[in-house]
Amino acid sequence: MTSLLVNASRTAARKRPNMRSLRTWAGIHRWTSIISTLFLLILSLTGLPLIFQKEIDEAFGSSGMLAEVPESKGAPTLDSIVSAALARHPGDTMISLEFAKRWPIVETRSAPTPDAGPTRIHREAIDLRTGQLTTMPQRRSPVMQFLHTLHADLYLGLPGGLFLAGTALVVIASVVSGLILYPPFVRRFGFGTVRTNKSRKLLWLDLHNLTGIITMAWLLLVATTGAINTLHGPVSTSVRTAMSDEIRRRVVMTQAGRMEEVDRPGSIEAAIAAARGKVPAARVMSLLFPNAEISPSNHYVVLMKDGQMMTQELFYAVLIDAHTGGVSDVFEPTGVTKALLIAEPLHFPTTFPGLAPKLVWAFFDIVTIMVLVSGLYLWASKPGGRIQRKRSAK
Template identity: 50%
Template sequence: MQANQVHRLRVWSAVHKWTSLIATLFLLMLCITGLPLVFDDEISDWLNPPVIAEVPSGTPAPTLDTIVATALAKHPGDVMTSLGFVKDRPAVVTHSAATPRAPLSQSHRGTYDLRTGKPTDLQAQRRGPVMTFIRELHTDMFLGLAGALFLGAMALLLIVAIISGIVIYAPFMHRLAFGTVRKDRSARTTWLDLHNLLGIVTVAWLLAVSVTGAINTLHDPVADAVRADIFRMGKTYGGSAPKQLTSIDAALATAKKALPDGKLVSFFFPGAGFSTPHHYAIFARGNQPITSQLFYAALVDAETGELTRTYEMPWYAKALLLSQPLHFGDYGGLPLKIVWALFDFVTIVVLGSGLYLWIAKWRRARKSRIAIDAVQAA
C-alpha cells in the first residue's frame, strides 16, 4: 500500500472513530427507544383495544349536516369550527366555539358515530403514557425543536460514520473472505470482525434510517412553513363571511371530485383553522401506500359550494411525510416492521461493539504508556 493511501486510510479511520464516538450514546438511545416504536400501533391497540359496537345492517347513515346540527344544539350560541375524521374508526370529532378563532381550550368537543349519528366514546388510537414517554425521548429528548435538531445532527454524524466505515472496510476485505470471524484470536479481534460484518450487512438500512431520521427532525419548521403557505393561500382567496352556509355534505362531494381518492382527515369552517373567512377547507389523504402519507386540500366556497382551488404540499413537506413511515418500517405492515426491528437490534450490537472496541483499544494503549513510563523511571 502506498504512503498516500495509508495516509488517506488513517484520515478516514480517524473520521470514523470520532464521528462514531460522539454520536454513539445518543444513537444507542435512539435505537433502544426506536425498537418499541416500530410496533407503536400494535402496542397501542393492545393496551387500549378499540371497542367498535356493531350496528344493525340497513341502519341509515346520517348526513354530516345532521351531526353538526346535533352538536350545535348542545351548545347554543356556538359556531362549528372543525370536524376531524378519526383514523380507522367510523367516527367524527366536532369542535364548536363562541367564535371561529377561539382557542382550542375554549371549544366544545364531541365525538359522533358516523353510522348512527349518536354520541360515542369511539376515539382515535390512543398511545399510553409509557409509549408517549418513549416517543418524546426518541424525537426530541423533551427539549422541543432544539432537542430534535440536536438528534438530527447526531444522525448526520452517523451518516459520515457509515460512509467512512465503508471506506476503511474496503482494504479489510482484500485480506479476509467476506463473513470471516476470527474466533481463534483475541476477544477484541473477534468483536472487530463481528462489528465490521454486521456493519456492512446493515449499511443500506442504516443509511435509510439515518437519512429519514435527520429529515424527521425538521418536522416543526416544515409544519410552520406549510401552515404559513396555506394561510397565504387563504388571504389570496379570502373574502367576507358567507351570508348562508351551503351543505357540508355537498361541499365534501365537491372536494372529493377534485382530490385524489382517499380518506378524509379534517374539515375547517369559514374563519377557523386553515380556512379563509369565506371558504371551507377540506383535507384528505390518498389511498395508495405512498399517497396515504400525504395531505391534499381543497378550498370550497362556503356560500355556493363551488370549488375555488386545490392545494398540494410542497416537495419538502412531501419528503418529510414520506420519510416518517419509512423511518419506522411502516410501509409494508407487520412483516416489514419485524424486519425493521431485527435490523434495529443488529444496529444496537454494532454500536455496542464499536464502543467496546474503542474502550479495549484505549485500555491497551493506557497499559502500554504505563509500562513505558515504568521502564523509563527505572
C-alpha cells in the same frame, strides 16, 4: 539499483496519501461513533418495541378498539352532527371537523368566534356510526407512548427533536466513514471474514465490521428519514402558512366580487363529496369552516392526505365555494417540501403491508445494537481504555 530506489520511493509516495487518508477516515469514524453511540442505542432500544406496537398493545388489551354497536337504520349525516353540537353550545360557531384516522370518530370544534383562543374552543368526539358523544381512544398504551416520545424527542419537544436530527447526521458520517474503511479490510482478508482463531479483540473487530456493513444501507435510510421526521412539525406549519397565503391570494384574484361572509354555508356532506371527487384516493383529515384558520370568509377548506402507500404524508387543501358547493381550487405541497413529506413514511415499517417489513426492521435494529455494543467494547479495549487499564492494574 537507482531505478529500483526511484520506483520504490514513487510507490511509497503514492501509498502515503492513502494511509493518511485512511487514518483521517478512521479518526472520523471513531469520533462520530463515540458521539452518536449513546443516543443511537437509546433510539434502537426504544424503536424495537415500537415496531410491534400494535401487536404488543393488542396482547395486553390496550389496542384502542371501539365497542361494537348494533346495526341501525343508518349513520347520521355530518350536517346533523354539527347541528347537534351547536345546539349543545348556544352562541358558538363551528370552526372545524377533525376526522380520526383509525376510528369512525369525528371531533367537532366550536367557539364563540372563529378566532377564539384554544381555551375557549369546545371539543367533542362524536361516533360517526351513532352520532353519540364518545371518548377518543388512546392511540398508544402509556408504556408505548413513553417509548414513542423518548424515541421522537427525548421528552424535550422540538429542541430534542432537532438535537436527534443533528445526531442522525453524525450517524450518517459514521456509516459513510465505516464504508470507506471496509474495502481495504476486504482486499486483505475477504468479505465477511471473522477471525475466530485470533485474539478476542480481533474477533470483536471482525464482528463489528461485518454487522456494520450488513446494516449500512438500512441505517442510512432510518437515520436520514429520522432526521427528516424531526422537521415534520415546522414543515407542516410552514406549509399551512404558505397554503393559507396562497388560498387567500387566489380567492381574492378569482372571487373579488364575492368576498362577503356566508351566514349559512352549504351542505358539509356535499363539500366533502366534492373534495373527494377531485382527489379520489385521499383520506379526509379535516374540514375548516369559512373564516376558520386558513379558510377565507366564503369557502370551506377540506384538508386531505394521500391514500397511496409511498405518498401518504402528502396533503391537499381543496377549496370549496360555500355558496355553490363547487370546487374552486386544489392546493398541494411542491418542491423540497413535497420531497420531505414523501421521504417521511420510509422511516416506519408500518408503511408497508404485512408482518414481513416489521421483522426486517427488527432484524436490522437488533444487528445495529450488536454494532453499537461491539464498538463500545473496541473503544474500551484500546490502549488507555477502561478494560486495558483494568488489565494493566492486575
